[in-house]
Every structure is written in structure tokens, then in C-alpha cells.
Amino acid sequence: MNLKKRTYSFQIQPQYVDFQFKSTMAALGDILLTTAGFNADENGFGLRRLNEMDSAWVLSRMAIEMKRYPDQYEKIQVETWVEEVGRANTTRNFCIRDEKNEIIGSACSVWVMFDMKTRRAKDLQSLEGIHEYATGEEGLIEKPIKIGPVEGEDYDGFKVKYSDIDINGHVNSVRYIQWISDCFSLDCYRKCSVKRFEINYMNEMLYDEFVDIVGQQLEPGDFRFEIRKEDKIACRARVVF
Numbered sequence: 001m002n003l004k005k006r007t008y009s010f011q012i013q014p015q016y017v018d019f020q021f022k023s024t025m026a027a028l029g030d031i032l033l034t035t036a037g038f039n040a041d042e043n044g045f046g047l048r049r050l051n052e053m054d055s056a057w058v059l060s061r062m063a064i065e066m067k068r069y070p071d072q073y074e075k076i077q078v079e080t081w082v083e084e085v086g087r088a089n090t091t092r093n094f095c096i097r098d099e100k101n102e103i104i105g106s107a108c109s110v111w112v113m114f115d116m117k118t119r120r121a122k123d124l125q126s127l128e129g130i131h132e133y134a135t136g137e138e139g140l141i142e143k144p145i146k147i148g149p150v151e152g153e154d155y156d157g158f159k160v161k162y163s164d165i166d167i168n169g170h171v172n173s174v175r176y177i178q179w180i181s182d183c184f185s186l187d188c189y190r191k192c193s194v195k196r197f198e199i200n201y202m203n204e205m206l207y208d209e210f211v212d213i214v215g216q217q218l219e220p221g222d223f224r225f226e227i228r229k230e231d232k233i234a235c236r237a238r239v240v241f
Helices: 025-043 047-052 173-181 186-191
Strands: 005-011 055-066 075-085 090-097 103-115 120-122 153-159 196-201 210-219 222-229 232-240
Touching (some): 025 075, 025 090, 025 103, 025 173, 047 055, 173 232
Antiparallel strands (some): 005 075, 055 103, 055 196, 075 090, 090 103, 103 120, 210 222
16 A cells, blocks of 8 residues: 555535535635545554654645535545655645546645644654655645735734634634635625635634734735734735635
């Protein structure tokens, strides 16, 4: 069995779709992260192993591009592989196919190993054996890049709640995608769909901290967002319709 490049099957359940019966970007993000977890676990460097080291995987950057969004109850296949492993981070790619084996989406993610005690990134050289799974194979889309500061208008503001927190004690990666997706109206989604969603995670957000979302349209269909917490930036994102 080739564990370096694996494919996992999913069905788009009703809780994953929006008012148009299409999968949401947040749901796809969740499926991709689940896929990453499955493959990392099979390869021996999943959460179980990292937890023994008082560590966890934390998503640093991710970009998702969709040609079309799968429908409710549609079955999809998600292929994943590790492209490279450095000292500071590792790059994992994804390819999403439909039942006809046609590519409907692709993604690229960058991960760091997080020390649960110090709340800092750890050297990946300490994770013995992980380098054996790096294929060197590039993804199908441009890698997520560093997104610059956003100077725009206030889109939303609220406090982090219980349901936002994951097992690492901070806001779940998918929740940021939901928050930013909610900045657009139903009418906007009726007229067009997101072609590329790109996000940089910068500082963790914790329970009861205040979320302030600022957005800016640089050109038609191209938006930038920044999620702030007091004097720090939690994340920056780009949404292209």
C-alpha cells in the first residue's frame, strides 16, 4: 500500500450544504483537514503520536480553489500527499474529484508542529520518520502566499464562544473560514461562487476574546479580510469570486 499518496471518500451530507444545496467552503475545508488527519495518522505522525509529545498540528496557511461545488449527497474523492518537509513547516496538497473522476477542486496547506506547553512552533526534525513521506510532488494550484495588511471597513464583531474552541484550546481553523464566508450576502452567493479562498493563520484566538473582522475590496470580485483581536492579527484571508 502506497501511504505517500492516498485517496479518501466522502459524501456531502445535508449539514455540509448551503441554501442552494451546494457544499460550503467551510465544509470543504473541514473535509480537507479530516483527510489530512487520516493520512497523517496512517503514516504514523498523526495527533495520537504528537499528543504523546505534548504537541499538535496547527494549520499555518491554506488555499482552496474550486471549479464547482459538490451537491448534497454527492460522493467525492479527496487525494492527498505531502510535498515537502522543512524544519519549520510541512506542505500538504489535495485534489478533489467527483464520481466521474473529474477534478472539481484543489488545495494546498502549510502546517507547523505546535508545542502545547510553550504555545510555540517546534522543529520538525524532532518528528522522526516524517521526511520519508515527502513526495516532492507539487500541487495543482499556486501555494498560499503571505497576505499583506488590510485597511478597510468593519464587517462584523463578536466574542469567541464555547463552540468555536477545538481540542488545542483555541479557535478551530474552519471557524475562521465560516466567519469570513458570512461576510457576504445570500444575493452575492446566488450570483457567483468563490473560486479561490486563501487564508494565513497568524495568532491563535482563545475563548472570550473579541473578534473584529475588517474587509476590503481591492478590485471587482477580489476581497481581503483581516480578523483582529485587540492589538494582534489572528488571520488574514483573500476571497476571489
